[in-house]
Amino acid sequence: MDNLQLAPIIIGKLLNIGGMLQRHSNRTLLPFGLNHQQFSIFFEIGKAGKVKQKDMVNRLLLEKAHVSKVVKKLHGMELITITASDEDKRSAWLAPTPKGKQILNKLRGVFKKWHKEWIEDVDDKQLNSILENLSHLQAVFEDKLLGNE
Amino acid sequence: MDNLQLAPIIIGKLLNIGGMLQRHSNRTLLPFGLNHQQFSIFFEIGKAGKVKQKDMVNRLLLEKAHVSKVVKKLHGMELITITASDEDKRSAWLAPTPKGKQILNKLRGVFKKWHKEWIEDVDDKQLNSILENLSHLQAVFEDKLLGNE
DNA sequence: CTATATAAGTATCCATGGAAACCATTTTTT
DNA sequence: AAAAAATGGTTTCCATGGATACTTATATAG
Numbered sequence: 001m002d003n004l005q006l007a008p009i010i011i012g013k014l015l016n017i018g019g020m021l022q023r024h025s026n027r028t029l030l031p032f033g034l035n036h037q038q039f040s041i042f043f044e045i046g047k048a049g050k051v052k053q054k055d056m057v058n059r060l061l062l063e064k065a066h067v068s069k070v071v072k073k074l075h076g077m078e079l080i081t082i083t084a085s086d087e088d089k090r091s092a093w094l095a096p097t098p099k100g101k102q103i104l105n106k107l108r109g110v111f112k113k114w115h116k117e118w119i120e121d122v123d124d125k126q127l128n129s130i131l132e133n134l135s136h137l138q139a140v141f142e143d144k145l146l147g148n149e
Numbered sequence: 150m151d152n153l154q155l156a157p158i159i160i161g162k163l164l165n166i167g168g169m170l171q172r173h174s175n176r177t178l179l180p181f182g183l184n185h186q187q188f189s190i191f192f193e194i195g196k197a198g199k200v201k202q203k204d205m206v207n208r209l210l211l212e213k214a215h216v217s218k219v220v221k222k223l224h225g226m227e228l229i230t231i232t233a234s235d236e237d238k239r240s241a242w243l244a245p246t247p248k249g250k251q252i253l254n255k256l257r258g259v260f261k262k263w264h265k266e267w268i269e270d271v272d273d274k275q276l277n278s279i280l281e282n283l284s285h286l287q288a289v290f291e292d293k294l295l296g297n298e
Numbered sequence: 299c300t301a302t303a304t305a306a307g308t309a310t311c312c313a314t315g316g317a318a319a320c321c322a323t324t325t326t327t328t
Numbered sequence: 329a330a331a332a333a334a335t336g337g338t339t340t341c342c343a344t345g346g347a348t349a350c351t352t353a354t355a356t357a358g
Contacts, residue, residue, distance in 0.1 A: 006276050007264035011170060013283040015185070018167015019210075020290050021160060026346090035314080036164070054336060061168075066315055068337055090323050090336045114293075115156035121289045126282065127155050133279045134162040140270045141169050144263075175316090184344075203306060215345055217307055239306045239353045304355070314344080326333070 014137075028110060032103060033077060037062070039107070041070050045080055046096045046104045053091065079103060163286075177259060181252060182226060186211070188256070190219045194229055194243050195253045201240045228252060 025036035034042065041056050048055065053071060057064045071094060074080045079100035082092045096104060119127070174185035183191065190205050197204065202220060206213045220243060223229045228249035231241045245253060268276070 003268060003273060003276055004261070004264060006280055007268045008260065010276075010280055010283060011264070013280075013287055014163070014166055015170055015174075017163055017283065017287055017290060018171070021164055022167070023346095024290075025164075037315080040164075052336080057336095063316060064337065065317080065339085068339090069315080072338090088324070088336075090321095092337090111157065112153070115153060115160070118289055118293050119152060119156045121292075122285065124152055126285065127152055127159075129278060130282045130286065131155055131159055131162075133275065133282055134159060134166065136271065136275065137279065138162055138166055138169075140267050141166060141173075143270075144267050172316090186345080201306080206306095212346060213307070214309085214347080217309090218345080221308090237306080237354070239351095241307090300358090302355100302357070304353105306351100306353080308349105308351075310349080311347085313346090316343090317341085318339105319341100320339075321337085322335100323337105324333105324335070327331080328329105 024114075025111075028114070029107070032107065037066075038070050038073065041067060042074055042079060042096075042100070043104065043107075045074075045094050046101065050093050050095045052085070052093060074100075173263075177263070178256070181256065186215075187219050187222065190216060191223055191228060191245075191249070192253065192256075194223075195245045195250065199242050199244045201234070201242060203240065223249075 022036055025039065029035055029039050032039075040060055041062070044056055044059060045051055053064065053067050056062065056067045056071075060067075071080070071082070075082055078097055081095050081097055083095070084092050122130070171185055174188070178184055178188050181188075189209055190211070193205055193208060194200055202213065202216050205211065205216045205220075209216075220229070220231070224231055227246055230244050230246055232244070233241050271279070
């Protein structure tokens with residue numbers, strides 16, 4: 001088969017899988033009042049311990065307007081604290097509250113459980129090959145897509 | 150490294166790549182007044198030539214309410230025709246208009262061009278390995294995720 | 299052959315997230 | 329040091345898409 005014919009198939013599959021995963025995490029997160037983007041922001045804050053909004057924008061490649069809204073929501077849910085920064089009065093530090101940390105732990109458990117489930121059906125060698133492939137693709141797309149923005 | 154640790158990394162990459170691709174196609178389709186989901190529905194109609202809404206729902210795994218709205222939009226843009234069906238008066242046949250076919254062709258060209266671009270950076274062997282891996286993952290997730298819906 | 303269940307689409311509600319304009323502060327230029 | 333540019337966040341606007349209820353037509357039961 002011509003290689004160029006593989007391209008749309010691969011893209012199609014990536015979009016399809018991405019969609020399935022998105023819908024799945026949204027459903028999983030529903031009881032916690034979050035969706036998968038909100039969680040990814042929350043998760044980053046938890047991982048870093050102390051960050052600013054622009055860090056989220058850079059790391060997750062999201063719109064700053066969007067991050068701003070999500071931060072407000074997370075704060076409203078008492079999952080994070082927002083403390084003014086002295087160096088730069090335009091921005092503030094974000095950090096998880098104790099309650100936030102608790103919920104993060106719980107969610108980590110939930111996701112770990114389902115990771116265990118699906119990973120059973122993929123053998124070890126393949127797993128590494130998948131990771132390698134995806135890393136390469138990610139780099140290629142980042143290069144091609146973020147270059148012309 | 151423990152295999153279970155690979156799982157969240159792989160999921161993360163899939164979500165990340167999926168997101169990038171989505172945003173990219175949305176931007177590409179913007180001048181045509183479509184987004185990537187709308188295009189996928191339009192594309193399916195074009196491919197099939199003559200279909201009903203429920204076919205889209207089944208093939209693309211989208212909400213029927215959503216498909217209904219998109220169909221209305223495509224019709225409003227004069228990209229498809231909607232003709233009443235005799236066998237079943239609840240549903241109607243969808244088919245691309247001449248104008249619709251023209252636009253589909255143009256879009257096929259646009260996508261083909263960018264497929265050519267990124268595929269250059271992936272060698273042939275890897276391409277096949279990627280396809281294989283993604284097909285397997287797709288099957289696994291479909292099984293695990295659609296089973297409990 | 300009615301009565302009930304199911305199926306195909308539609309209408310409505312509402313949180314989401316991209317885009318653009320905007321504000322306040324900080325940095326760079328001249 | 330004043331003017332211009334850049335940066336970090338916020339607000340507002342609006343199309344999107346998931347969820348639910350509803351309408352009409354078809355299929356299945358009793």
